Amino acid sequence: MASSTEGAPQTVASDGKSNGVAVETPPTLQVSKRLEKFQTSIFTQTTGLAIKYQALNLGQGFPDFDGPDFIKEAAIEAIKTVGKNQYARGYGIPDLNRAIAARFKKDSGLDVDPETEVTVTTGCTEALSATMLGLLNPGDEVILFAPFFDVYEQLLAMVGATIKFVTLRPPDFSVPEKELREAFSSKTRAILVNTPHNPTGKVFSRKELELIASLCIKNNALAFTDEVYSKLIFRGEHISIATLDGMYERTVTMNSMAKTFSLTGWKVGWAIAPPQLSWGLRIAHSNLTFSTSTPLQWGAVAALQAPDAYYVDLAQNYKRRKDYLVENLSSIGFKVYEPHGTYFVMADHTPFGFDDDTAFVGHLIKNVGVAAIPPSGFYENASDGKHLVRFAFCKDDETLRKAVERMKIHLKPTSLKSTNDSAN
Numbered sequence: 001m002a003s004s005t006e007g008a009p010q011t012v013a014s015d016g017k018s019n020g021v022a023v024e025t026p027p028t029l030q031v032s033k034r035l036e037k038f039q040t041s042i043f044t045q046t047t048g049l050a051i052k053y054q055a056l057n058l059g060q061g062f063p064d065f066d067g068p069d070f071i072k073e074a075a076i077e078a079i080k081t082v083g084k085n086q087y088a089r090g091y092g093i094p095d096l097n098r099a100i101a102a103r104f105k106k107d108s109g110l111d112v113d114p115e116t117e118v119t120v121t122t123g124c125t126e127a128l129s130a131t132m133l134g135l136l137n138p139g140d141e142v143i144l145f146a147p148f149f150d151v152y153e154q155l156l157a158m159v160g161a162t163i164k165f166v167t168l169r170p171p172d173f174s175v176p177e178k179e180l181r182e183a184f185s186s187k188t189r190a191i192l193v194n195t196p197h198n199p200t201g202k203v204f205s206r207k208e209l210e211l212i213a214s215l216c217i218k219n220n221a222l223a224f225t226d227e228v229y230s231k232l233i234f235r236g237e238h239i240s241i242a243t244l245d246g247m248y249e250r251t252v253t254m255n256s257m258a259k260t261f262s263l264t265g266w267k268v269g270w271a272i273a274p275p276q277l278s279w280g281l282r283i284a285h286s287n288l289t290f291s292t293s294t295p296l297q298w299g300a301v302a303a304l305q306a307p308d309a310y311y312v313d314l315a316q317n318y319k320r321r322k323d324y325l326v327e328n329l330s331s332i333g334f335k336v337y338e339p340h341g342t343y344f345v346m347a348d349h350t351p352f353g354f355d356d357d358t359a360f361v362g363h364l365i366k367n368v369g370v371a372a373i374p375p376s377g378f379y380e381n382a383s384d385g386k387h388l389v390r391f392a393f394c395k396d397d398e399t400l401r402k403a404v405e406r407m408k409i410h411l412k413p414t415s416l417k418s419t420n421d422s423a424n
């Protein structure tokens with residue numbers, strides 16, 4: 001009910017009441033010092049705008065289709081089974097630890113002990129949190145390649161680590177050897193590697209990983225590797241840095257169900273590391289979530305038993321979508337940096353005449369009806385990414401087709417635009 005004071009400032013007595021009536025004062029937003037520089041995630045912001053303007057969402061990296069029914073059915077079956085709905089063992093139900101170890105052996109050739117070297121986590125995100133909180137100390141130096149998945153920077157801030165950034169630059173986003181060598185020192189505690197890489201779609205080559213490995217060994221540093229896109233490869237091969245000589249004992253390899261099985265909402269992930277590193281990350285994990293949803297772990301057991309053909313199909317389907325989007329973005333006028341993996345493509349938007357990525361994406365959402373991600377927030381220096389835009393192609397064919405159609409109609413490179421404008 002409207003009150004006579006609506007719109008006017010309230011005087012609030014020290015007991016939080018005004019004229020004896022409790023009033024709602026807007027809460028002052030609060031955040032710890034460690035996190036005050038961070039804003040609402042760019043994914044939440046663009047998805048909010050996409051909904052407001054009814055834009056087709058090629059921004060946030062989740063598929064608009066679901067993973068296979070046989071996985072869902074295994075989870076449903078578990079929900080219906082008495083005994084599969086209570087807290088799971090903290091580091092994973094034994095069947096899932098075994099299934100993860102078996103899949104890792106198949107993919108990497110490495111034999112790991114499911115009991116002491118595999119930890120089930122609540123998504124790869126929690127594997128990352130547990131690894132950083134369990135193995136780093138405040139002030140430790142950690143090397144991070146930019147652009148980066150924004151969660152990394154914020155987790156490192158939560159730990160109080162000092163980040164040394166090394167920037168990957170277009171056109172191929174290759175590792176700059178000199179800068180990387182300079183970033184490493186005896187103070188380096190760890191390096192974060194994400195291959196295939198979000199947002200660039202880069203797949204780290206053997207030579208690059210060998211360079212990273214040699215620097216880790218020389219400086220006695222750890223490697224934390226996020227491999228959630230390991231099954232989405234279009235060119236080259238996925239190599240786990242843990243397989244390189246001298247690396248397994250200093251590496252935490254992380255992965256999850258999210259991208260490989262198109263089940264991002266399940267949040268079932270894992271970390272594979274030698275017992276001495278698993279110990280630290282498990283202590284953190286047991287205080288973050290303690291354990292991960294039991295019936296969904298049963299679903300994950302079924303997923304990891306998928307035949308090899310499943311992975312072949314998955315990569316082929318994404319390659320088809322990637323080819324379609326890359327070809328069309330190029331013909332619309334973007335300079336496209338073709339991804340070798342993941343379900344993202346980075347493109348240079350400067351032909352369209354906008355000052356920066358935020359201005360371009362604002363126009364794209366409001367006037368074209370397509371959402372994408374402005375990637376400047378994924379860099380140490382925002383200016384390194386301001387000419388770029390990231391599109392996600394984990395969308396059904398119809399959504400991609402409509403998005404391309406809208407861009408073809410409403411987006412014109414400035415040279416063409418001025419020709420058209422003068423013709424009118």
Ligand SMILES: Cc1ncc(COP(=O)(O)O)c(C=O)c1O
Pocket residue numbers: 061122123124125126149194198226228255256257258264267268269
């Ligand atoms: C590089 C990278 N790592 C981890 C995640 C999150 O994985 P999960 O959903 O398993 O926590 C994402 C999601 O976008 C990602 O892009």
